């Protein structure tokens with residue numbers, strides 16, 4: 001009994017949340033130290049002076065990237081929130097960090113075919129609180145400008161919109177979570193582990209980030225993992241029953257004018273890479289657990305109408321707008 005009370009007390013203390021200070025370490029940190037202190041236990045960290053000497057930090061601007069994209073014929077790779085260039089794109093402008101290379105060769109890492117991402121954001125752009133799908137972790141290099149990050153531990157996930165990886169919490173309403181708040185400055189590289197929610201505000205006139213992303217194949221059983229794993233299994237089931245998916249999606253579109261977020265997952269998991277991830281890197285889930293997940297998510301549908309703007313609030317990024325004006 002006393003043991004149980006002590007356990008509950010410890011749990012409630014844990015749930016109080018806390019604001020932690022992120023560590024800054026040199027980029028030449030020994031690999032085994034990075035692995036044991038940060039990669040294995042999903043702890044975020046900033047690697048300083050990663051990109052200070054790169055040509056990219058001096059050369060890259062929205063205009064320069066647009067011109068280079070035109071030259072390489074990759075204009076169609078520019079998505080609505082970021083773009084995923086091929087591995088050769090402007091390779092001479094940066095030095096692939098040894099640390100990232102070693103992590104990508106790690107046995108717990110699945111390197112994706114699209115492993116580079118470039119973000120371009122104007123001043124005051126806000127990326128709403130979300131986590132990246134399919135256990136993606138990232139090394140996020142700030143090439144130009146500064147960004148303000150709020151990140152939340154997967155041990156204390158914030159409330160989510162049903163069936164999505166977007167949270168309804170804002171920085172003012174984030175209570176009882178373990179979080180870090182910091183500014184990522186040009187030249188620094190952030191390691192953001194899987195399932196950490198992040199909200200990112202762009203501070204300068206032009207903000208450019210280069211990411212190296214991969215999937216972590218063995219994940220810690222935290223609350224965010226349990227939910228994501230169940231949603232992943234649900235997406236796999238739905239991808240096998242297009243009729244049910246179309247029915248639910250049709251209803252969703254009627255009500256909210258948008259496709260179900262899980263549609264993105266379904267597309268990802270019906271492709272070779274996604275299927276591999278879904279089958280190999282997730283845990284099995286009983287039918288009862290899936291039903292419970294659906295009921296739980298449905299019970300929170302009332303949150304959607306007032307929070308739909310969160311999903312829509314990703315601005316179309318400036319490159320896309322610049323390309324449109326070319327046509």
Ligand SMILES: O=C(O)CCC(=O)C(=O)O
Nearest residue numbers: 119127132138140200211
């Ligand atoms: O930089 C941003 O605004 C968003 C970054 C992000 O969501 C990511 O790197 O996954």
Ligand SMILES: [Fe+2]
Nearest residue numbers: 130131132198
């Ligand atoms: Fe993200």
